[in-house]
Amino acid sequence: MRADAVGGAALLVLAGLAWVAGRGLPLGALSRPGAGFFPRTLTLLLAALALVLLVRGLARPGADFTEPWTDRSARRRLLLMAGALVFYVAAVGTLGYLVTTAALFVVMVRWVGGRGWAQALVAAALCSAGSWYVFGRLLRVNLPAGALLP
Numbered sequence: 001m002r003a004d005a006v007g008g009a010a011l012l013v014l015a016g017l018a019w020v021a022g023r024g025l026p027l028g029a030l031s032r033p034g035a036g037f038f039p040r041t042l043t044l045l046l047a048a049l050a051l052v053l054l055v056r057g058l059a060r061p062g063a064d065f066t067e068p069w070t071d072r073s074a075r076r077r078l079l080l081m082a083g084a085l086v087f088y089v090a091a092v093g094t095l096g097y098l099v100t101t102a103a104l105f106v107v108m109v110r111w112v113g114g115r116g117w118a119q120a121l122v123a124a125a126l127c128s129a130g131s132w133y134v135f136g137r138l139l140r141v142n143l144p145a146g147a148l149l150p
Contacts, residue, residue: 004057011050018043077112084108096146097136101128 022043028034084107092100102124110120135141 002057002060004053004060006057008050008052008054008057012047012054015043015047015050018046080107081112084112092146093144094146097143098128098132099146101131 018039022036022039025036025039026034027036027040084104088100088104091103095103105124105127106120109115109123110117113120115123132143136143
């Protein structure tokens with residue numbers, strides 16, 4: 001089975017689960033949207049794009065789903081990224097948003113992306129500080145400070 005078809009089917013299932021999860025939220029109207037308006041709109045968009053990906057994967061030849069697993073370095077990068085995301089979720093409450101986000105970017109840029117230390121550290125500093133500023137200051141989202149920072 002083609003990778004696009006598998007990805008499209010998985011995203012279509014995810015869209016279905018998100019739709020079911022958001023059923024209880026009030027939809028509202030365009031002039032006054034309820035709590036369920038934005039999640040349902042995004043769920044419909046996800047379902048539409050997943051369907052396009054699924055049809056494209058079934059109609060056109062592409063990379064086989066098992067192909068990325070045969071390349072040892074690709075498998076290592078995939079598992080490293082999955083491990084970094086698990087670490088991020090587990091550590092963000094203790095270490096705080098800035099530290100864990102910077103660590104995640106170092107892993108993504110340095111080891112998954114194959115870039116040098118300078119690029120990884122600059123990207124980690126800019127992206128973690130930039131996203132903290134946008135979400136924490138401008139949008140006033142309560143981000144975890146952690147034990148290391150006040």
